[in-house]
Amino acid sequence: MVVFALLCTSQIIVSGASAQTAKVLGARLGVYPDYTRFVIDLDQEVDFTYFLLPDPYRIIIDMPEIDWNAPPGKVTSGGGLISGLRYGLFKPGTFRVVLDVAQPSLVSKIFSLPPGGGKPNRLVVDLKPTQRDAFLTASRQSMEAYSARSRNDTSATEQSVDVAVQSGRGGEEKPLIAIDAGHGGVDPGAIGVGNVYEKDLTLAAARQLAETLTASGRYRVLLTRDKDVFLKLRQRVDIARKAGADLFISLHADSIGNPKHRGASVYTLSENASDKEAAALASKENKADVIAGIDLSDENTLVQSILIDLAQRETMNLSATLAANMVSQLAQSIELQRRTHRFAGFAVLKAPDIPSALFEMGYLSNATDAKLLQSPAHRKKIADAVLRAIDIYFEKHKF
Ligand SMILES: [Zn+2]
Incomplete structure (x- = not known):
């Protein structure tokens, strides 16, 4: 841990965002008969990784630190398979988006889309309903993949909290x-x-x-x-x-x-x-x-x-x-x-x-x-x- 000892000051240390921090421009939900689509509009492409957690059922998407000041609109109250949305800095360097799902749901697709058709960069997540057993299996696999990736990725090592x-x-x-x-x-x-x-x-x-x-x-x-x-x-x-x-x-x-x-x-x-x-x-x-x-x-x-x-x-x-x-x-x-x-x-x-x-x-x-x-x-x-x-x-x- 880094400890800054400051004499005679009430200054609060806040680290500034880098010039390259991606900005969220908005978020949307699309509800279709057999799947629910969640889209984040961004001003640049971002790296992402995800895993599933049961009890309660959640899809967790981590990405590098981004700016999300744009109002999320109606997405926070959910729709289709998604019952709620939370997001924010999880730890220095990692921004986390949590999708609450009302029933066991699998990520059938997750991908980045480049700008096109008047739309900016997008992160697209498609969810499909499943059974609890299949969810638990997918959850275990996703956590193993996430952990393996974290171990290999030096940038994912936990930074000290200032x-x-x-x-x-x-x-x-x-x-x-x-x-x-x-x-x-x-x-x-x-x-x-x-x-x-x-x-x-x-x-x-x-x-x-x-x-x-x-x-x-x-x-x-x-x-x-x-x-x-x-x-x-x-x-x-x-x-x-x-x-x-x-x-x-x-x-x-x-x-x-x-x-x-x-x-x-x-x-x-x-x-x-x-x-x-x-x-x-x-x-x-x-x-x-x-x-x-x-x-x-x-x-x-x-x-x-x-x-x-x-x-x-x-x-x-x-x-x-x-x-x-x-x-x-x-x-x-x-x-x-x-x-x-x-x-x-x-x-x-x-x-x-x-x-x-x-x-x-x-x-x-x-x-x-x-x-x-x-x-x-x-x-x-x-x-x-x-x-x-x-x-x-x-x-x-x-x-
Ligand atoms: Zn409290």
């Missing part, structure tokens, strides 16, 4: 606070009122919190992601641990069926969830890795669960203290839920040695919360309250 460590005056002795902007890239997180994406609000809130903590002169900060990129839950924890973070705060914003429900809450890790909703939320947040599709170039993908052992008890107690401080300070600034500090098995809170809390800043399904979270002034209010909570935490726990 992490910006920002430092205030005085340097190393200051506590390092890891700020984790939930979701990102191919995983949008919750999609709220006005089509606002959780991944964008968590990044904006993380940047504000980083700025506020740095400006206090009392903390160094680390952003697990500083751009719109997907990170596995385990990667987020690893980034914080490798940098030696003293606290880990993961930022999220939930969405539920009831549009009236609003307010923030703070969660910490526990084997036993405090209530049903907390358990449901944890399983939803833990699905981030499923939503993005697995990383076949990473052999540790299947070995991701960390057991909670006795050594983690102390960390869990400190996490509870941090959460209690956050609740008491946030209560002075923003609307909180009635049951404010809750527990559940969040994968992103499983660093055995870093006190961690997950902060659901509000409900994107609620118009008021969604509007507030898009306001820089509101995010500043949140950041100020979290700074006070961290100050109290370190007053009580002088390490």
Whole structure:
């Protein structure tokens, strides 16, 4: 991992796209009696590779980093065999498109078309319905082919995630606070009122919190992601641990069926969830890795669960203290839920040695919360309250 130590700065490092990055011009669906066609219009030809994943059935297409700013139109809600579309940066250098399919479906054709007939470059994917057994066989074969290709292709080796460590005056002795902007890239997180994406609000809130903590002169900060990129839950924890973070705060914003429900809450890790909703939320947040599709170039993908052992008890107690401080300070600034500090098995809170809390800043399904979270002034209010909570935490726990 590359760690940039920057003194006295709140600059966020964002890598610029190369001049040759392909641009998506649009996307279309064609529904025919015996197949469904998905087309991406591009300003140049792109390399691609794909594989299939079951449970739920998905077609995953990876390509080099591209710009997809063009609105996807109706394609996101699906049609024919396709029930949904997600896309975004999966990791540096790899852009991922995920087609959800309502039933087992095979890629009968996938090819690039050069410009012609007034149309630009196109990536064309044809899907045909099949049975589960045939899908599973095709899935295994496609994953083997994908892995073999990744091994042979040096450009496919995982690049280190650039992490910006920002430092205030005085340097190393200051506590390092890891700020984790939930979701990102191919995983949008919750999609709220006005089509606002959780991944964008968590990044904006993380940047504000980083700025506020740095400006206090009392903390160094680390952003697990500083751009719109997907990170596995385990990667987020690893980034914080490798940098030696003293606290880990993961930022999220939930969405539920009831549009009236609003307010923030703070969660910490526990084997036993405090209530049903907390358990449901944890399983939803833990699905981030499923939503993005697995990383076949990473052999540790299947070995991701960390057991909670006795050594983690102390960390869990400190996490509870941090959460209690956050609740008491946030209560002075923003609307909180009635049951404010809750527990559940969040994968992103499983660093055995870093006190961690997950902060659901509000409900994107609620118009008021969604509007507030898009306001820089509101995010500043949140950041100020979290700074006070961290100050109290370190007053009580002088390490
Ligand atoms: Zn979330």
